[in-house]
Amino acid sequence: MPERRRTPAWLPAVVTATGVLALWTVVAASDLVRPAYLAPSPLEVWDAFVRANTYHEIGGGVDRVVRGEENYFLWEHLVVSLRRIGIGLLLAILVGVPLGLLMGTVASVRRVAGPYLDFLRSIPPLAYMGFLVAWFGIYDTSKIWLLFLAAFPPIALATINGVRGVREDQVNAVLSLGASRRQVVTSVVLPATLPDILSGIRVAVGFAWTTVVAAELVNGLPGIGGLAYLSGTQNKIALSVACILVIGLTAIALDALIRLIERSLVPWRGKA
Amino acid sequence: MTLESVRTHAGAVRVAGVEHVFGSRGDTVPALDRIDLTIEPGELVTLAGPSGCGKTTLLRLVAGFMRPSSGTITVGDRTVRGPGAERGVVFQQPTLYPWLDVRGNVALGPRLRGAAKAERAARAEEYLAMVGLTDFADRRPYELSGGMQQRAQIARVLANDPDIVLMDEPFGALDALTRERLQTELLTLWRTTGKTVLFITHGVDEAVLLGSRVLVMSPRPGRIVFDEPAPFAAASADVDPVELRASAEFAAMTRRVREAIA
Numbered sequence: 001m002p003e004r005r006r007t008p009a010w011l012p013a014v015v016t017a018t019g020v021l022a023l024w025t026v027v028a029a030s031d032l033v034r035p036a037y038l039a040p041s042p043l044e045v046w047d048a049f050v051r052a053n054t055y056h057e058i059g060g061g062v063d064r065v066v067r068g069e070e071n072y073f074l075w076e077h078l079v080v081s082l083r084r085i086g087i088g089l090l091l092a093i094l095v096g097v098p099l100g101l102l103m104g105t106v107a108s109v110r111r112v113a114g115p116y117l118d119f120l121r122s123i124p125p126l127a128y129m130g131f132l133v134a135w136f137g138i139y140d141t142s143k144i145w146l147l148f149l150a151a152f153p154p155i156a157l158a159t160i161n162g163v164r165g166v167r168e169d170q171v172n173a174v175l176s177l178g179a180s181r182r183q184v185v186t187s188v189v190l191p192a193t194l195p196d197i198l199s200g201i202r203v204a205v206g207f208a209w210t211t212v213v214a215a216e217l218v219n220g221l222p223g224i225g226g227l228a229y230l231s232g233t234q235n236k237i238a239l240s241v242a243c244i245l246v247i248g249l250t251a252i253a254l255d256a257l258i259r260l261i262e263r264s265l266v267p268w269r270g271k272a
Numbered sequence: 273m274t275l276e277s278v279r280t281h282a283g284a285v286r287v288a289g290v291e292h293v294f295g296s297r298g299d300t301v302p303a304l305d306r307i308d309l310t311i312e313p314g315e316l317v318t319l320a321g322p323s324g325c326g327k328t329t330l331l332r333l334v335a336g337f338m339r340p341s342s343g344t345i346t347v348g349d350r351t352v353r354g355p356g357a358e359r360g361v362v363f364q365q366p367t368l369y370p371w372l373d374v375r376g377n378v379a380l381g382p383r384l385r386g387a388a389k390a391e392r393a394a395r396a397e398e399y400l401a402m403v404g405l406t407d408f409a410d411r412r413p414y415e416l417s418g419g420m421q422q423r424a425q426i427a428r429v430l431a432n433d434p435d436i437v438l439m440d441e442p443f444g445a446l447d448a449l450t451r452e453r454l455q456t457e458l459l460t461l462w463r464t465t466g467k468t469v470l471f472i473t474h475g476v477d478e479a480v481l482l483g484s485r486v487l488v489m490s491p492r493p494g495r496i497v498f499d500e501p502a503p504f505a506a507a508s509a510d511v512d513p514v515e516l517r518a519s520a521e522f523a524a525m526t527r528r529v530r531e532a533i534a
Contacts, residue, residue: 177381177428267412268371
């Protein structure tokens, strides 16, 4: 039997991406969108991306060299945004996981606190923004609070869910080995809940990322969302598109990173 | 009687006037109807009965996972109010923890007690060797076959050195060959360790072969309708279980147990 050549797995993706770029180039070069600056070509976007990451001349005949955009390189804008969600997320984990464990294990706490948690979850985080600016000012403190409020309900809810899903006999087994109440939590409930906690964190990261980008509309510089907004309002469409692409690719990278962490922390997921 | 079984023991398990009802207000299902039962130290008591008769309920009451609706359960002179390390439980489904390797699972009891690392490791090795899993110590439970998981679970319970081992149809989900091998292993373990064992099964053969005393429970609400000593568990030290199974005495007792169940 002759060996059949199989198409490599990456081929469809590459073909699609090339097609999208080609279509984009054609649309940008055509007169479909006017004025033309509203539809930058892929090359112009790439150019804006490079300029935003380097020292470059301000252009327009002015002989002045500036640092990236708004005095920060684009990657620095990105790092500032990532730092905000990093801190907000860390606080959300530190509060959400213990709260979820407590609510999951103690029925009375769950009954009392449950409705409040559901209420918090149902509020779009940006609704807090004005309130938080009034309380904590327009700088990073209010943004980190916002991200904390966005990220902690999904983490707490996933933790509660995980605790409630722990099989009764897994707890009974460890009690019959002589475990104390505290040991039941540390040696069974917490590790058994870890897959759910990580799922909650994954949801929270996605949520926090969309929230931080939107939150940076208010005094968001440096910040990738702030830059995306400002450049649009200044008609630097190519730069704005570059920021949008960076925001999207970062979201995908964050998700992939958490999946990687999941795989190494809970190798038993789906197997037991 | 070996010297082993003379060591201090938690004492007899006494089930006195225990009734148990599931559900509440109007919608209740009686599960157990006045059980009176004393299990002496060192006995291997098998409890057979049709499925749903309440035998697992009785085991879970003795384990302390539930409190009986009425009556009391004592171990030695202490009333059972919850699970305890002196009553090890082997579940029907192996409840091994997938975040620990097999060694970590077996060493869990000593670790919870705060045993030193060296002692934990030594105990784990000893009991892994006893159930023939030495080569699988570094595997995760889900990498093991069902029979090996069940052996690992038994090793975990024994490594915690309980006086009483409660086993809830531990071999029910296994294929016939694995089941027979584990039955033989259990008998060896029982003879060498002198543990008190309560073994739940729905298999008549299994009940007669393994029990030093065989109980039968009636359909719900469960009552004990048959209670006889059986010689085969002790005899299995000298005679191959295959021969024991083929003997006339075995057949006769099996028939009586079967009649008691029907």
